[in-house]
Amino acid sequence: MLRQFELIEKVRSYDPTADESLLNRAYVYAMRAHGAQKRASGDPYFAHPIEVAGILTDYRMDTASVVTALLHDVIEDTPTTREEIDQLFGEEVGELVEGVTKLSKLELSSEHLRQAENLRKFILAISRDVRVLMVKLADRLHNMRTLQYIPAVAKRERIARETLDIYAPLARSIGVHRICSELEELAFEHLNPVARDAIGRRLETLRAQQGGAVSLVSGEIATRLETAGIPARVYGREKNPYSIWRKLQRKSIGFSQLSDIYAFRVITDTEDDCYRALGVIHRSWPSVPERFKDFISTPKRNNYRSLHTTVVGPKGMRIEMQIRTESMDQVAEEGVAAHWRYKDKSYGFDLDHQRAAGGRDPLVNLRHLVQVLEHGGDAEELVEHAKLEMFLDQTFVFTPKGQLISLPSGAMPLDFAYALHTDVGDTCIGAKINGELKPLRTPLQNGDVVEVIRAAKPVTPQDWRSLTVTGRARSAIRxxxxxxxxxxxxxxxxxxxxxxxxxxxxxxxxxxxxxxxxxxxxxxxxxxxxxxxxxxxxxxxxxxxxxxxxxxxxxxxxxxxxxxxxxxxxxxxxxxxxxxxxxxxxxxxxxxxxxxxxxxxxxxxxxxxxxxxxxxxxxxxxxxxxxxxxxxxxxxxxxxxNSIARARLTATIRNTPGVLGQVCTLIGEAGGNIVGMRMHQRQQDFCDVELDVDVSDARHLTHIAAALRANPSVETVDRIKN
Known part of the structure; x- marks a missing residue:
C-alpha cells in the first residue's frame, strides 16, 4: 500500500502544481471514514482506495481524479454524504465521487436489474466527464487483482463476467489498452481456467520453438529500416491468452492456424516515417493480400492510430506488423489518459494535444450509449445495447457528400441511416451502396458510399431489428x-x-x-x-x-x-x-x-x-x-x-415437361409475384402444387386463378383459406 508521502510524490512527479493539501486531506479522510472496515482478503478497507489512486498516478491523472479515487467508496460504504464531500473537497470532486458511486441502496427486483440501473447511471456520469470512467476502471482493476479472496465461486464468476462484458469493453472504447487487456486476462482466469491453462501451455511450447526466430526477425526488420535511413525501434510481442481464445472462437480455427500469435511493432519518429517503413517492409517481403489496414488516415473510434500489415517474412513465417509513432503508441496503450499533461501553468486534459495527434473527442463512443438511454426501453435492453456498442470493431463508410461515418463491423444500411439521424433511420426504406440498389441486409464494407432512400413518413417493421447490429439503431427501432x-x-x-x-x-x-x-x-x-x-x-x-x-x-x-x-x-x-x-x-x-x-x-x-x-x-x-x-x-x-397481400393457391397440374414454367409465366403475366412454392402428392400423371402469391386484392387473385384454369395442363385451381 502506498504511504501518504509516496502517493503525493508520484503525483508531483508529473504535476508540480498538484494541491498537496487536498491530497493529504483526502488520504487521511479516507482512512478515518473506512476505519476498521476489512476487505475479503483481511486487509484494511482503506488500502483499496489508496491502491486505486496509485493506479491512476501510473496514468498521470490530475489531482481531482486521484482525490476522487481516495474517496470513491465513502458515500456508498460510510455515513458520508455528497454534501460533506462538496464542503470539504469542492463540488468538482463531489460530482466525480457521486458519478462513481454505485446504486447499492436501490431496491430492485433482481441482481440483473441492479446491474442495469448501475450501468444506466454510470453511463450518464461518464458521458459528462471521462474521469469518472478512469476512476471506475482503476477501481475495477484493483478489485479484479484481489478477486481470488472472495470465497463464493458464484460471486467471483458474476464479477468476472461483468468485467468482461462491461468494463473491459469500456476501457477499449476510450483506448486504454493496458487496463482493458489486464481486465480481460483476470476475468478469463476466473471464468475459464481450463482454457487459459491450455493456451498457456501451448504458448510455452511455442516460445521454446520460436523464441530465437522472433529475435532473428526483429533484428532483420531493424537492419532493413536502418539501411533505408529510417530511425525506428522494433520489438516482438506475444498475444495474450484471452485474445487468442477470442480469435479461436470468432474464426472457428485451431491454434496451429493462428498467424499472429507473435506480432512486431515498429515505432518511428514521425508519421512520414511510418509510411516509409511500410514501403521498405513491403519491398523486402511479399505482403499477404487483404491484410493491410491504414488506421492512421482513418483512426478507430477510440483514437487508435497505426498501420497494420502482414507479410511472409524470413523462413516463410507469416509476420503481423504494427507501424506507428511514439505518440501513437502511447495513445494505443493509454488511450484518453495519454492526453493529460502540464500546460499553461496548469495540469489537465489537453484537447489541443489530442487534436494534433489526429484524435477525436474521447467521449464520442460513450455518447452513442447515452442515445440508447434516451430512446428508453427496459433495463435488459440497455445492457444488451451497451454490449453491442462496446464489443464490435469498426467499418468506415461514406455519405454521397464524402462525410466519413464510423460503424461497427458487420453494420448494415439501417445502422448507417440511424448513425446519420434518428429521423433518417425511421424513414429509411432502402439504400444504394456504391450507386447500386442493395437489400437492407447487405453488410457494409470499408470504403462503401451509402445513400439512404427515405419514405415520406416513418415506416419501421418489427423484423427490421434483425437488419441492425448497433445498439443505437435497435433501441431507436424499438x-x-x-x-x-x-x-x-x-x-x-x-x-x-x-x-x-x-x-x-x-x-x-x-x-x-x-x-x-x-x-x-x-x-x-x-x-x-x-x-x-x-x-x-x-x-x-x-x-x-x-x-x-x-x-x-x-x-x-x-x-x-x-x-x-x-x-x-x-x-x-x-x-x-x-x-x-x-x-x-x-x-x-x-x-x-x-x-x-x-x-x-x-x-x-x-x-x-x-x-x-x-x-x-x-x-x-x-x-x-x-x-x-x-x-x-x-x-x-x-x-x-394500393396494398400488396399474400394469398395461397393450390393447383393440380399435369406432370409434363415445362408445365411448371408455364404456370409461373401465367402468374407473372397476370401481375402476380410468386414468393413460395411447394410440390406434394406427385404421381405419374399429376401433381399438386401450392403457390404463395402476392396480389393486390381478391379480384386480382380471381383473375390469376382464371388464367391458370385456362391452361390445358392445369386441371384445378383453388384458393386455400383454411
Whole structure:
C-alpha cells in the first residue's frame, strides 16, 4: 500500500502544481471514514482506495481524479454524504465521487436489474466527464487483482463476467489498452481456467520453438529500416491468452492456424516515417493480400492510430506488423489518459494535444450509449445495447457528400441511416451502396458510399431489428415500434368503444368517459382506449362503468352480430395487406385475407393485438361464444387501391415437361409475384402444387386463378383459406 508521502510524490512527479493539501486531506479522510472496515482478503478497507489512486498516478491523472479515487467508496460504504464531500473537497470532486458511486441502496427486483440501473447511471456520469470512467476502471482493476479472496465461486464468476462484458469493453472504447487487456486476462482466469491453462501451455511450447526466430526477425526488420535511413525501434510481442481464445472462437480455427500469435511493432519518429517503413517492409517481403489496414488516415473510434500489415517474412513465417509513432503508441496503450499533461501553468486534459495527434473527442463512443438511454426501453435492453456498442470493431463508410461515418463491423444500411439521424433511420426504406440498389441486409464494407432512400413518413417493421447490429439503431427501432404500437392500440380501442356504445344504443358524442377514467385509473382518454385495445378492459366493463346496470337486450346483441357479418357498420379499418400489417393488426395464416375479402377481427389475449380473418374462416367457430373478442373491420380505401397481400393457391397440374414454367409465366403475366412454392402428392400423371402469391386484392387473385384454369395442363385451381 502506498504511504501518504509516496502517493503525493508520484503525483508531483508529473504535476508540480498538484494541491498537496487536498491530497493529504483526502488520504487521511479516507482512512478515518473506512476505519476498521476489512476487505475479503483481511486487509484494511482503506488500502483499496489508496491502491486505486496509485493506479491512476501510473496514468498521470490530475489531482481531482486521484482525490476522487481516495474517496470513491465513502458515500456508498460510510455515513458520508455528497454534501460533506462538496464542503470539504469542492463540488468538482463531489460530482466525480457521486458519478462513481454505485446504486447499492436501490431496491430492485433482481441482481440483473441492479446491474442495469448501475450501468444506466454510470453511463450518464461518464458521458459528462471521462474521469469518472478512469476512476471506475482503476477501481475495477484493483478489485479484479484481489478477486481470488472472495470465497463464493458464484460471486467471483458474476464479477468476472461483468468485467468482461462491461468494463473491459469500456476501457477499449476510450483506448486504454493496458487496463482493458489486464481486465480481460483476470476475468478469463476466473471464468475459464481450463482454457487459459491450455493456451498457456501451448504458448510455452511455442516460445521454446520460436523464441530465437522472433529475435532473428526483429533484428532483420531493424537492419532493413536502418539501411533505408529510417530511425525506428522494433520489438516482438506475444498475444495474450484471452485474445487468442477470442480469435479461436470468432474464426472457428485451431491454434496451429493462428498467424499472429507473435506480432512486431515498429515505432518511428514521425508519421512520414511510418509510411516509409511500410514501403521498405513491403519491398523486402511479399505482403499477404487483404491484410493491410491504414488506421492512421482513418483512426478507430477510440483514437487508435497505426498501420497494420502482414507479410511472409524470413523462413516463410507469416509476420503481423504494427507501424506507428511514439505518440501513437502511447495513445494505443493509454488511450484518453495519454492526453493529460502540464500546460499553461496548469495540469489537465489537453484537447489541443489530442487534436494534433489526429484524435477525436474521447467521449464520442460513450455518447452513442447515452442515445440508447434516451430512446428508453427496459433495463435488459440497455445492457444488451451497451454490449453491442462496446464489443464490435469498426467499418468506415461514406455519405454521397464524402462525410466519413464510423460503424461497427458487420453494420448494415439501417445502422448507417440511424448513425446519420434518428429521423433518417425511421424513414429509411432502402439504400444504394456504391450507386447500386442493395437489400437492407447487405453488410457494409470499408470504403462503401451509402445513400439512404427515405419514405415520406416513418415506416419501421418489427423484423427490421434483425437488419441492425448497433445498439443505437435497435433501441431507436424499438422506441418507434413502441410508439406505433401504442397509437394502433389507441385506434383499436377507440373503435371498439364506439362499436360497444353503438350496440348499446348510445352515441359517442353524447357520452362522457369520466366515470370509466376514474374506475380504471386512466390518466386520459387515450390511456383508456389503449387499455381497451390491449384487452385489459373489455368494452362491456367500460359500458358498465359509464351506465351501471345497463344490459343490452338479446335482440341488440344479435343485431350487432348481423352488422359485423354484413359489414355495414364497420368502425375499424385495416390499413394494409398481408405484407405490411400494422404493429397490432396481424393477418391470420389460416385464411390469408386479401383486400376485397369481407373481414372480421378477433382480439387476441395478452396485448397481442387483433388478428384479421375472412368472415367465412373455419377458425371463427372457436369464438362463437366470445362476443367481446369480435371487432368489425373494413379495408381502408387506400388498402384496397394500393396494398400488396399474400394469398395461397393450390393447383393440380399435369406432370409434363415445362408445365411448371408455364404456370409461373401465367402468374407473372397476370401481375402476380410468386414468393413460395411447394410440390406434394406427385404421381405419374399429376401433381399438386401450392403457390404463395402476392396480389393486390381478391379480384386480382380471381383473375390469376382464371388464367391458370385456362391452361390445358392445369386441371384445378383453388384458393386455400383454411
Amino acid at each position: 422506441r418507434h415500434i413502441r410508439q406505433s404500437e401504442r397509437e394502433e392500440f389507441i385506434r383499436l380501442g377507440r373503435g371498439s368503444v364506439e362499436q360497444a356504445l353503438a350496440s348499446a344504443g348510445k352515441d359517442r358524442k353524447d357520452v362522457s368517459l369520466r366515470p370509466a377514467l376514474d374506475r380504471f385509473a386512466a390518466a386520459s382518454e387515450d390511456d383508456l382506449f389503449e387499455a381497451v385495445g390491449r384487452g385489459r378492459v373489455t368494452p362491456s366493463q367500460l359500458i358498465e362503468a359509464i351506465f351501471p346496470g345497463l344490459k343490452p337486450a338479446e335482440r341488440e346483441a344479435a343485431a350487432a352480430r348481423r352488422r359485423i357479418e354484413d359489414g355495414k357498420g364497420a368502425r375499424l379499418y385495416v390499413r394494409g395487406g398481408g405484407l405490411t400489417p400494422g404493429v397490432t393488426i396481424h393477418f391470420a395464416h389460416c385464411c390469408s385475407p386479401v383486400p376485397g375479402d369481407r373481414i372480421v377481427g378477433i382480439l387476441e389475449p395478452e396485448s397481442r393485438g387483433l388478428t384479421v380473418h375472412t368472415i367465412d374462416c373455419d377458425r371463427l367457430a372457436e369464438f362463437e361464444d366470445s362476443e367481446e373478442l369480435w371487432r368489425d373491420l373494413h379495408w381502408t380505401p387506400e388498402a384496397e387501391r
